[in-house]
Amino acid sequence: MEDYIKYIRGKIGHNMIILNYAGCIISDERNRLLLQKRSDCNNWGFLSGLVELGESVEEAAIREIKEESGLDVAITSLYGVYSKYFAKYENTDEAQTIVHVFKAKMIGGKLIEKNDESVELKFFDVNDIPPLFCKQHQDILDDFRARKQYVYR
Numbered sequence: 001m002e003d004y005i006k007y008i009r010g011k012i013g014h015n016m017i018i019l020n021y022a023g024c025i026i027s028d029e030r031n032r033l034l035l036q037k038r039s040d041c042n043n044w045g046f047l048s049g050l051v052e053l054g055e056s057v058e059e060a061a062i063r064e065i066k067e068e069s070g071l072d073v074a075i076t077s078l079y080g081v082y083s084k085y086f087a088k089y090e091n092t093d094e095a096q097t098i099v100h101v102f103k104a105k106m107i108g109g110k111l112i113e114k115n116d117e118s119v120e121l122k123f124f125d126v127n128d129i130p131p132l133f134c135k136q137h138q139d140i141l142d143d144f145r146a147r148k149q150y151v152y153r
Contacts, residue, residue: 004052004053005019005050009093014091014092014093014094015094016086016094016095016096017093017094017095017096018095018096018097018098019050019095019096019097019098020050020051020057020098020099020100021048021049021050021051021060021097021098021099021100022048022049022051022057022058022060022061022064022099022100022101022102023046023047023048023049023061023064023065023099023100023101023102024046024047024048024061024065024073024075024101024102024103024104025046025079025101025102025103025104025140025144026047026065026071026073026104026105026106027123028106028123030123031126032123032124032125032126033046033123033124033126033129033141033144034047034069034121034122034123035047035121035122035123035124035129035130035132036068036069036117036118036120036121037118037119037120037121037122038117038118038119038133039116039117039118039119040117041133042119043131043132043133044129044130044131044132044133045132045133045134045137046101046132046137046140046141047064047065047068047069048061048064048099048101049063049064049067049068049117051100057100058075058102061073061075061100061102061104062075062104065104066109067115067117068115068117068118068121069109069111069112069118069121070109070110070111070112071106071108071109071110071111072106072107072108072109073104073105073106073107074104074105074107075102075103075104076102076103076104076105077102077103077149078100078101078102078103078150079101079102079103079140079144079149079150079151080101080140080143080148080149080150080151080152080153081098081099081100081101081151081152081153082098082099082101082136082139082140082151082153083096083098083152083153084096084153085097085098085099085134085135085136087134097136099136099140101140101151126144126145127145129141139153
């Protein structure tokens with residue numbers, strides 16, 4: 001996917017582009033939420049990643065969870081689409097980020113300790129979540145706490 005972004009950036013420079021992400025809300029048997037301490041910013045967030053060419057958002061979410069956590073998941077429902085968010089990166093790239101969020105259940109695999117994308121993975125009580133790395137992820141958490149479903153923003 002990084003090559004694709006480099007290809008697009010080679011065509012349009014640092015101007016605004018749309019980036020599509022997919023991720024999951026995953027809870028354990030105690031209803032704690034799985035969060036990832038990200039290696040790119042050393043802050044917490046939901047597990048998610050870029051949708052690659054040729055895959056659905058569901059396929060991307062399942063793939064990203066496996067890559068970032070080691071877990072196999074099954075999507076149980078669409079939770080929401082968070083689309084009016086903007087990011088500026090250190091290299092001056094700009095993007096409107098759209099994340100498609102699913103609820104998922106763990107069906108296999110083994111939770112890893114860390115890898116290139118994840119400094120740490122941990123389940124948190126929904127009322128004891130550390131600060132999240134961006135407003136988009138905070139809005140997902142706020143909507144989850146408010147028991148909203150099928151969110152679109």
